[in-house]
Amino acid sequence: MALARVSPTAFSLSLLHSLSRPFSSSSSPVLRPKGFSIAAALSHGDPLEEGAVEEAPRPSSRLPWKPTCLYYTQGKCTMMNDTLHLEKFNHNLLMNLPVNASAADKMKPQKLDYILVLDLEGKVEILEFPVIMIDAQSMEFIDSFHRFVRPTAMSEQRIREYIEGKYGKFGVDRVWHDTAIPFEEVLREFEGWIRDHKLWKKEQGGALNGAAFVTCGNWDLKTKVPEQCKVSKIELPSYLMEWINLKDIYLNFYNRRATGMMTMMRELQMPIVGSHHLGIDDAKNIARIVQHMLADGAVMQITARRHPTTSEVKFLFKNRIR
Known part of the structure; x- marks a missing residue:
């Protein structure tokens, strides 16, 4: 097992513990409301931000959805003693991704221990690199x-101009300007993160240990990361050579095609939370889809692998989204 299993603890303790992790938004679970059903856990949200869809009904026991403090996810929130700030913003992503124990009834055994949901933003160069880690x-x-x-x-x-057009509509352009760092530094910090979770050792190289990236499509790791590595004049990291295209898993499991995240959520009757095309919110919504599919009995398997020498990508599923 790559990482010790996490058991629920009290919310007050989890928030205090999460402050000691400057490079992650949260590492400690929240005590879940009793009687919280799988439908509530995986389908309902409280979209409040601009660009989000209309709020869906939620059980009274459901903790209210709040937008994530993006300064906090960068390790730069200085408002942790401000009551009004804490009331407005979420500092623990588990609040958006709760799961009831009964959800595991239909789960199939998984070869992976952990799933890393990745959803990049930026068409010219990468602007946002969000990863959500869930127990497979x-x-x-x-x-x-x-x-x-x-x-x-x-x-x-x-x-x-690029940032105003991309993030100005979400009101997070100021956060971006205050916290953005070059891609090479992002990868350096990310490598420290996956090493801390015992998912990869730089000295050994190679693929992730007991984990795999999940993306909604092949673009993120087939196209964009290699392009960005060339622009940044760095080698493509060994741990980014294979991935799971959730569209292919969805097609083979449900026997229907989905053009993207929004289609999947609509077909699974899951309202979006947050703002579409804000990377961290999209990653959370894709993670919710993964949770839903695991609860339905889907098995997450590698769907694409890049040859380390030729860079040719081999797609492993015969029935796949092209």
């Missing part, structure tokens, strides 16, 4: 990594 055996949220990424091959004026 229990569907529990374990931890998260989130960094805003500063382009290195664009002028400052172009960057300002």
Whole structure:
């Protein structure tokens, strides 16, 4: 097992513990409301931010959805003693990804221990690198990594225009400017994160240990990361050579095609939480889809693998989204 299983603890203790983890939004679970059904755990949310869909009904026991403090996910929140700030923003992503024990009734054995949901943002250069880590055996949220990424091959004026167009509509452009770091630094911090979770050793290289990335499509790891590595003049890391395209798993499990995250959520009757195309919110919503599919009995398997020498990508599923 790559990491010791996490058991529920009191919310007050988990929040205090999470403050000691500067490079993750939270690592300690929250005590879940009793009687919280799988439908509530995996389908309902409280979309409040601009760009989110209308709020769905929720059980009275459900903790209210709150937007995530994005300064906190960068390890830079200085408002932890401000009551109004804590009332407005979420500092523990588990609140958005709860799972009841009864959800595991239909689960199939998984070859993986952990799933890393990755959903990049940025068409010219990568602007956001969010990862949600969940336990593949229990569907529990374990931890998260989130960094805003500063382009290195664009002028400052172009960057300002790019960020205003991308994040201004969400009201998080200021957070981006205050916290974004170059892609090479993001990867360095991410490697420290996966080493801390015993998922990878730099000295050994190779793929992840007992874990795999899940992406909604092949673009993130087939196209965008290699492009960004060339721009940043660094080698493509060994742990980014294989992944699970959730669209292919969805197609083979439910026998129907889904063009993207929104289609999956609509077909699974899962309202979106947060803002679509804000990477950390999309990663949380994709993680919710993964939880839902695991609860339905789906098995997460590697769907694509890149050859380390030729860089050719081999797709492992015959029936797949092209």
